[in-house]
Amino acid sequence: MNIKAEHFFKILADLTRLRVLVLLSREGELCVCELTHALGEIQPKISRHLALLREAEIVLDRRQGQWIYYRLNPKLPDWTQVVLTQTTEGVAKQIPFSRDHRALCQMPNRPGSACCA
Amino acid sequence: MNIKAEHFFKILADLTRLRVLVLLSREGELCVCELTHALGEIQPKISRHLALLREAEIVLDRRQGQWIYYRLNPKLPDWTQVVLTQTTEGVAKQIPFSRDHRALCQMPNRPGSACCA
DNA sequence: CCTTTATATTCATAAAACCATATATACTAC
DNA sequence: GTAGTATATATGGTTTTATGAATATAAAGG
Numbered sequence: 001m002n003i004k005a006e007h008f009f010k011i012l013a014d015l016t017r018l019r020v021l022v023l024l025s026r027e028g029e030l031c032v033c034e035l036t037h038a039l040g041e042i043q044p045k046i047s048r049h050l051a052l053l054r055e056a057e058i059v060l061d062r063r064q065g066q067w068i069y070y071r072l073n074p075k076l077p078d079w080t081q082v083v084l085t086q087t088t089e090g091v092a093k094q095i096p097f098s099r100d101h102r103a104l105c106q107m108p109n110r111p112g113s114a115c116c117a
Numbered sequence: 118m119n120i121k122a123e124h125f126f127k128i129l130a131d132l133t134r135l136r137v138l139v140l141l142s143r144e145g146e147l148c149v150c151e152l153t154h155a156l157g158e159i160q161p162k163i164s165r166h167l168a169l170l171r172e173a174e175i176v177l178d179r180r181q182g183q184w185i186y187y188r189l190n191p192k193l194p195d196w197t198q199v200v201l202t203q204t205t206e207g208v209a210k211q212i213p214f215s216r217d218h219r220a221l222c223q224m225p226n227r228p229g230s231a232c233c234a
Numbered sequence: 235c236c237t238t239t240a241t242a243t244t245c246a247t248a249a250a251a252c253c254a255t256a257t258a259t260a261c262t263a264c
Numbered sequence: 265g266t267a268g269t270a271t272a273t274a275t276g277g278t279t280t281t282a283t284g285a286a287t288a289t290a291a292a293g294g
Contacts, residue, residue, distance in 0.1 A: 005208045009129040014252080018123055032271060045253075047272055066261045066270050079207025083200045090196025091122045111270095131282080149241060162283075164242055183240050183291045228240095 001057055001075050008080055011056050012087070015096075016041065017049045022097045023104065024059065024072050025088040030104075031067040031111055038104035039096075067111050118174055118192050125197055128173050129204070132213075133158065134166045139214045140221065141176065141189050142205040147221075148184040148228055155221035156213075184228050 012018055019039055024030060030038075036046045050070055053059040058080075059070045072084070091097050129135055136156055141147060147155075153163045167187055170176040175197075176187045189201070208214050 005204060005211075006130065006132045006135055009126050009135070010251095012126040013123065013130040015123045016252095018126070033269090042254075043271070044255080044273080048252090051272075063261090063271095068271065077207065079203045082203045086196045086199045086203070087122060090194065127281095133282090150239090159284075160241070161243080161285085165282085168242075180241095180291090185241065 003056065003080065007056065011052060011058060017053060019097060019100050020049060021084065022088050022091060023100055024070060025084060026101060029069045029071040031069045034104060034107060034110060037107045038100045040103065120173065120197065124173065128169060128175060134170060136214060136217050137166060138201065139205050139208060140217055141187060142201060143218060146186045146188040148186045151221060151224060151227060154224045155217045
């Protein structure tokens with residue numbers, strides 16, 4: 001696959017999308033309602049940003065019943081994978097990224113009742 | 118030093134700034150007229166983007182006579198350094214980055230008469 | 235002083251990005 | 265079928281960002 005560096009960074013240049021990517025990187029796969037709860041944002045906002053990530057082929061989605069699960073695209077070019085990994089590690093302990101993770105773990109009635117490590 | 122991930126990526130999310138950073142990463146230090154020639158852009162445009170990079174503390178500048186030389190800030194956080202390095206390696210052979218480097222090497226009357234490897 | 239060269243900044247405009255609200259679609263269960 | 269939940273998209277407004285053109289500043293050399 002092919003992604004222009006400029007476009008790749010444009011996608012990362014928004015706090016909401018960055019928070020989504022950091023969470024997906026830590027958790028592997030999350031549905032829209034989990035992301036909405038973790039970030040404390042309204043659902044259309046999350047969906048719009050997920051659409052941008054999906055169009056850029058940075059994330060993949062799959063439907064399971066009424067839920068749609070998103071995950072990082074494993075076929076990203078090597079250098080973008082390193083960039084994403086480094087970014088995730090670099091900011092995971094900072095606000096608001098650490099708070100997002102905590103909120104996710106405390107989400108009630110989480111579909112699939114997944115549990116954060 | 119302290120730079121927010123979101124802001125860092127906003128800075129990288131512009132093709133002109135990315136070209137400047139890739140060149141600086143390869144060459145170490147370049148003055149404004151070298152960057153202007155290498156990218157084939159008008160001088161105010163380059164200066165404006167350099168100002169943004171300088172304000173974000175991603176690059177440092179030093180005056181030498183009538184020239185002002187720019188270089189990457191060595192005190193960037195580790196993760197941003199890795200990101201920059203990976204980006205540079207990832208795009209160095211692609212257009213327009215490869216072309217910028219060639220244009221720089223072919224610049225006539227280059228101050229300091231530096232020579233690209 | 236004046237001229238030339240290098241660099242920075244200001245200004246007005248145009249394009250892009252983000253947002254909240256409202257609405258539409260899709261699935262599930264009855 | 266209807267109701268409820270999950271997700272997506274469309275609309276209109278506001279803010280941000282990039283741009284070219286013009287102008288300003290600073291150094292060097294007469």
